[in-house]
Amino acid sequence: MIPLESSRINDKPSPCLLDTGGGSYCFYTTIKSKITITTHLEMRLVIKFMKTPWNQIEAIDTLIENLNSTIGATFQPSKLPWPVYLQANPPPPPLQSFRHPLKCGVPNKSSNLMVWFGSGIGKSAEILSDRLRIPFNPSHYHNYHFPPWILRSSSQLTYSLIPAEAHICCPVPSRPPFNPRMTNHTTAISAPGKVFLAGGYLVLDREYTALVFGLSARIHVLVQDIDTTSGVQLSEIIVKSPQFREAAWNYGYHLTKDDGGIEVTQLQGSPCATASRNPFVETALLYTLTYISSVLPTQTIKPTSITILADKDYYSNPSSTPIAKDARHQFLDFGVRLQDAHKTGLGSSAALVTAFTGATLSHYLPPSIFSLRTQEGHSQLHNLAQAAHCAAQGKVGSGFDIATAVYGTSLYRRFSPSILSSLGDPNTPGFSNRLKSTVQNTSPQKWDVQIEKGKITIPKGMALVMCDVDCGSQTVGMVKQVLEWRKRDPVTSKNLWDELQSRNEKLASLLSSGDLSNATEAFSAIREKIREMGTLSNVPIEPAEQTKLLDEVTAHVEGVIGGVVPGAGGYDAIVLLVRDDAETLDALRKFLAGWGKVKLLDVKGEMDGVRVEDGGLYGRLF
Structure with missing residues (x-):
């Protein structure tokens, strides 16, 4: 077989299937995957993980399902079209954890093998079966731009289609996939709206108090990890609000120098992103990631997808169409852009910042550092959400709406504004440490907010x-x-x-x-x-x-x-x-x-x- 030169790949449309002669084929896609296929009658699949950078169970189950879908076979989980063997270092999870029956070890050496290496960048994988003459393009990898990898025959009768030295280099992706693969675990937090019965404007001064009620209308925020397989490193967070039109934002983030915390930048150019800013989301993300980076043992923040949902009463004139028919909690399509929606005055921005901050903290931090099931966790969330919300509003506000979103109905006396004004601007030298001290209430100036639950009642009936x-x-x-x-x-x-x-x-x-x-x-x-x-x-x-x-x-x-x-x-x-x-x-x-x-x-x-x-x-x- 004559090796296929990279120039012959680059000038072909994508995707395409190239016949290289001798019963071998190369399938080329936008992810620069090359597959050699030769003609044999039997096949065994060996999945071999050398250094697993992702969840083994999910990756293996997905691989099997996508391979099966590619060859057009239909089968029950108990009856695969070919045996599957699993090797892994470190040892794999129990085989019963997988959706499909697997065997350990390797099959008889005389069998034709397909060996799939899961260790990622720069590795080769081997594939052998005439059943795979159709495109092999798993949906798991759509829209990723991985460094190249080779699929080739393990038989001595054939050779690598493209030698290792001819690998086509691809850059590490600058943005996440359009339809990223999410993990199963979801962190979900909700926070209520508020209503003043008495104390509007007076609450701006610590000499006065306010009677504030939490409401049954809530903002919900859900956080999931983005599965960046094959060792691809992303530093992006996707935020979306599917009830609105053009409501998606992609953010890049990186650690700044001089203890300045995390800098957050809205990214442009992604088809799913909108050009408009969302100052509440962006500011809450900056403050929350900065605090997370200051308390984690390591400062690695994984990419996530964050979904924001609002109960229908936060905005006027929602449609009657739910955005998810299988959800037990129904959320309606508002049918307009976020900036065109009419708010009903229930405190949507404070509920958003509180739920967003609480969900992000809960997702990234272990319970030993942050938990909303503790009074300390409520205090930390209150302090951090107050800082982010005031910054997003230009540091105007008494904080009653954040306090209500965190604690619910209460008698409220505001905190001294100097507590937050001493923080300084984000990403300035020392900001991360100042924010940490403020959130944990270890700064010289302590929080003097008063939130008294149980002192407000509504008469029976x-x-x-x-x-x-x-x-x-x-x-x-x-x-x-x-x-x-x-x-x-x-x-x-x-x-x-x-x-x-x-x-x-x-x-x-x-x-x-x-x-x-x-x-x-x-x-x-x-x-x-x-x-x-x-x-x-x-x-x-x-x-x-x-x-x-x-x-x-x-x-x-x-x-x-x-x-x-x-x-x-x-x-x-x-x-x-x-x-x-x-x-x-x-x-x-x-x-x-x-x-x-x-x-x-x-x-x-x-x-x-x-x-x-x-x-x-x-x-x-x-």
Whole structure:
């Protein structure tokens, strides 16, 4: 047989099957795999792992399935078309762990063999069977660009199709495959949204407290390893949000010098990636990977695929089509780009950062270092998520939404802003160590946040419900304007906030006592001061449209006690305290149906914060 020159490979279309004469064939694909095939009647398969860089069970099972699919055979797992023998160093897992029956050792030497070396780069593999004259192109390897490897006959009658010195060199991939192969293990974490019942804006100052409720609507984040077989090293993380259009981001990462932590860069050019930035995801990834690299014994961070899912009530007008029909937890297709979606004001960004950070920490770190089943784990997640969320927002915010996402319903007093302002910018000298000390609360300035669970109650038979007004607000800009007003007029603003705090405390007392006879008046008194603050700061905290809606629904729907425009205010939602019975909820829906773009959301207040989920509940979402 005459060796096939590399130039004859390069000018052929891919994929193609080349007849080299003498009953031998070479199959060439975009992954630069070359296969020599000769004609023999019988075959035995020997899978030989020299140094296994991947999961043996998954790799071997996949190899057998892809080979079988290639030759077009159909068989039951108990009846293979040819015997399969396994050799491995170190020793393989128990043979019963595999989906297909295997034998140990080697077959009779007189048999024709196909030997597959699993040690990766630069190794040869041998294949012999006339059954494999059709393309051998396992889906396991699609879109990877591996360094070359040779498949050749083990018979003395044939020779290597392309000598080792003629190997065509391929670069290590600069981005992960379009459809990467995932491992079976899934880390799944969810975090709730939030709603203010009282304390909006006051929570910006440590002199005041806020009553914040967690909600049943959650953001879910799932993390899986990317299986980079054959020793290929990737330094990329794929993030996708399949409920939205054009919502996929590829990030490269590397360790910076001078203890600056991990630098994260959004990569362009991949067909699955979008050009738009997602500052919350990007910042959370940077901060989380930096912390992980500071606490791991080694600083190797494997590539992963991260999926973000949102319960339908976070955004207005989702479709009724689930994105995964086999999932026990249904997630609907929102049908728009992320930047075009109308948020309902439930705290999606904080829930996202919390769930994203918690899932990434849980996936990369062993339970001995981080676990959400411990109080210490909650504290570390809270501190890290606060740092990332404030950085993504331009370091504006009280942190109440992150605290609620981590701990659930609570009475909240904010932390001192200087705790995070002392961190400095990411990737500057010493940032990694400063972040680690902040997360673990070993810095000279300790966390002084106060989160008290159990001090907020809703009377029996009552419920907090949310109404979506289908018009999102940029709360960061509104907060900045209110802070500027406080700076301009500190005396007036302090007097107003002191009075508002007093009215908030009165409402909290009424709720705790269960006596709601004066609750409607208490809500009205709070709203009066909220509108006054909006007028003085020139911020639409309770716009006229919301004022009319709250007044009308309280006056005309039996069972509605009162409500407010929650949080920073604006146009996106209202929260109501109502009787928790079907008659009241039905009457409320009928009232809102005649109001325009307003609807009752399927969310209620709940006590739980961040939660470890079962990864098997999400179906085929990867």
